[in-house]
Amino acid sequence: MTKYGPYPVITAKEAASFIKDGQTIGFSGFGAAGGAKAVPYALADKAESEHRKGRPFAMRVLTGASSGLAIDEVLAQSGAISWRAPYQTGRSLRKQINNQDVEYVDMHLSHVPQAMLFGFLGKMDAAVVEASEVTPDGRVYLTTSIGISPTMLALADKVIIEINTVQSPRLREMADIVILPPPPHRDPIPIAHPMSRIGVPYATVDPKKVAGVVLNSEPDTVSEFSQPNHVSQQIAEHLVEFLVSEMKAGRIPKELLPLQAGVGNVANGVMGVLGTHPDIPPFSMYTEVFQDSQVELMQKGRLLGASATSLNITEDALGVIVDNMDFFAKRLILRPQELSNHPGIIRRLGVIAMNTALEMDIYGNVNSSHVYGMDIMNGIGGSGDFSRNSYLAVFMSPSIAKDGRISSVVPMCPHIDNGEHSVQVVVTEQGLADLRGLGPLHRAKKIIENCAHPMYRDYLFRYIENSRAGHIPHDLNKCFELHRNLMETGSMLPGLSA
Ligand code: 0RQ
Numbered sequence: 001m002t003k004y005g006p007y008p009v010i011t012a013k014e015a016a017s018f019i020k021d022g023q024t025i026g027f028s029g030f031g032a033a034g035g036a037k038a039v040p041y042a043l044a045d046k047a048e049s050e051h052r053k054g055r056p057f058a059m060r061v062l063t064g065a066s067s068g069l070a071i072d073e074v075l076a077q078s079g080a081i082s083w084r085a086p087y088q089t090g091r092s093l094r095k096q097i098n099n100q101d102v103e104y105v106d107m108h109l110s111h112v113p114q115a116m117l118f119g120f121l122g123k124m125d126a127a128v129v130e131a132s133e134v135t136p137d138g139r140v141y142l143t144t145s146i147g148i149s150p151t152m153l154a155l156a157d158k159v160i161i162e163i164n165t166v167q168s169p170r171l172r173e174m175a176d177i178v179i180l181p182p183p184p185h186r187d188p189i190p191i192a193h194p195m196s197r198i199g200v201p202y203a204t205v206d207p208k209k210v211a212g213v214v215l216n217s218e219p220d221t222v223s224e225f226s227q228p229n230h231v232s233q234q235i236a237e238h239l240v241e242f243l244v245s246e247m248k249a250g251r252i253p254k255e256l257l258p259l260q261a262g263v264g265n266v267a268n269g270v271m272g273v274l275g276t277h278p279d280i281p282p283f284s285m286y287t288e289v290f291q292d293s294q295v296e297l298m299q300k301g302r303l304l305g306a307s308a309t310s311l312n313i314t315e316d317a318l319g320v321i322v323d324n325m326d327f328f329a330k331r332l333i334l335r336p337q338e339l340s341n342h343p344g345i346i347r348r349l350g351v352i353a354m355n356t357a358l359e360m361d362i363y364g365n366v367n368s369s370h371v372y373g374m375d376i377m378n379g380i381g382g383s384g385d386f387s388r389n390s391y392l393a394v395f396m397s398p399s400i401a402k403d404g405r406i407s408s409v410v411p412m413c414p415h416i417d418n419g420e421h422s423v424q425v426v427v428t429e430q431g432l433a434d435l436r437g438l439g440p441l442h443r444a445k446k447i448i449e450n451c452a453h454p455m456y457r458d459y460l461f462r463y464i465e466n467s468r469a470g471h472i473p474h475d476l477n478k479c480f481e482l483h484r485n486l487m488e489t490g491s492m493l494p495g496l497s498a
Helices: 012-017 039-052 069-077 091-098 111-117 149-155 169-174 230-248 265-276 292-299 315-323 343-349 383-389 440-451 454-465 481-489
Strands: 024-027 059-062 081-085 126-131 139-141 158-164 210-216 259-261 283-286 303-308 332-334 352-356 359-361 392-396 425-428 431-434
Touching: 012 039, 012 210, 039 069, 059 069, 069 081, 069 091, 081 091, 111 149, 126 139, 126 149, 139 169, 169 332, 230 265, 230 392, 230 425, 230 431, 259 265, 265 292, 265 352, 265 392, 283 343, 292 303, 292 315, 343 383, 352 383, 383 392, 425 440, 431 440, 440 454
Parallel strands: 024 059, 024 126, 059 081, 126 158, 158 210, 259 283, 259 352, 283 303, 303 332, 352 392, 392 425
Antiparallel strands: 425 431
16 A cells, blocks of 8 residues: 555545545635545545435535535535535535525634534534645645634544645745634733734644545636726725725824735725725735735735735636745735634734625615525625624625616615624725714615615615614515515516616
8 A cells, every 4th residue: 555654545535435424524625725625526426326326425514614616516516515614605505505405504714613622513523634745743734725624633533634736835834823722721812913923834633543645636726806897996996095084084003904805806806906006005914815916916015914814816826926935925824714813813903804795784784695684695704703803894895786686785684794883884886884983874874875876775765764763763564675576576676777
């Protein structure tokens, strides 16, 4: 048998044979970065073969956040997932979740490692983790993401390491790994700056638990974001104007504060615009995922340093980092997600959080995850970790979707990820509403006037006028009328299109 140090080299199929129906399996990866890529395919084949024989085979699947195609598409399509946490973005899995074929637990991402450690998610039977190296004494050098891998390696009964030969061993230079002990044994976390390092560049596994090493050479497959369109451009301009005026007023220090930017096309576009604006000084980021637009900003000296848990970047952008590692390793830190998204650190550093909403209501509650309050899109992700604890929480969204058939400003959100208490600024391409210090009615007027699309403003104003008075005026017969119309006719205001 071939060996990798003291560990047997096994095939992905052999690795899959260790995994049984009903088990809880953790896979490395945060977004498409650093995910296990060989064993999931073998597990999909195993599931299909078992199902053909009339035998059940489905796993409870945990990852750091969403995954690459291997899990939320391939494994899902083969019916190999029965339960999934804490986040996903796959079309196939989304459909299965909304059909109740897969049980889905949508979680704050900073909670996941500690929920595992506290035993809140049950026992982990096996972990499949991508690495660039595992040493005989159990040091595991991770690749493009850290996520929950250190915790999985510590807790899983059995471990399979996918050694990825195309991932640069120099990626370890960015890793800063520590597992927080459970309460009551916690001390203050000594991160006082986005670039503070407090750990070691490797995760640790008990070598006796390593069932085998699978050799693999598949790169991460991160899809390209669309170029910022005029809507993201306008959102970014409103936001930059606001940040600059806050700096001038002395409410944000003139060197700015660390920024966090959410996921998706809008957030990626906004970062691109914000990073090149002449009135915004060079800044740092304390964020969750590092995206393509930030690589160039770093090279140009606009982005001074960034802490994240994942390099969710295209192959070309990763090539730029690896080819210039002496430059990037000093400016990029990858941490476990309980630290990249840690509420206490976010509050200490004064992070300005900028996340995306599917819809917001007139009082400033935000829904980022559930269409009609029922159908999952992706999940809350890290948006709650950052917003609730930030210096300033901004939510952005185009004012309309689907050619105007949907308004993203509604009377009441049928699902709320980030409540009015955690949301201070909302912005659409129409404008920005600064909600700080405003009571509910004042907030509503500002959001409708500044952020709602003109097509929907009269409806929204009429809604407030006809609502029952109270601290937060509402009409419980009508608060979901727009959503009901959308479900029944395909348009929130029937007959309306942009
Ligand atoms: O549908 O895909 O059919 O075209 O939703 O909308 O405008 O492309 O937005 O890609 O920026 O994603 C909130 C989903 C936005 C994302 C969300 C439809 C619209 C389109 C996507 P199509 P856009 P984006 C971590 C931060 C939660 C997690 C998070 C997300 C599709 O940002 O998942 O914030 N966020 N993590 O047509 C029905 C509405 C709609 C709607 C838009 N009101 N109803 N459909 N769409 N509005 C923290 C970090 O540090 C990273």
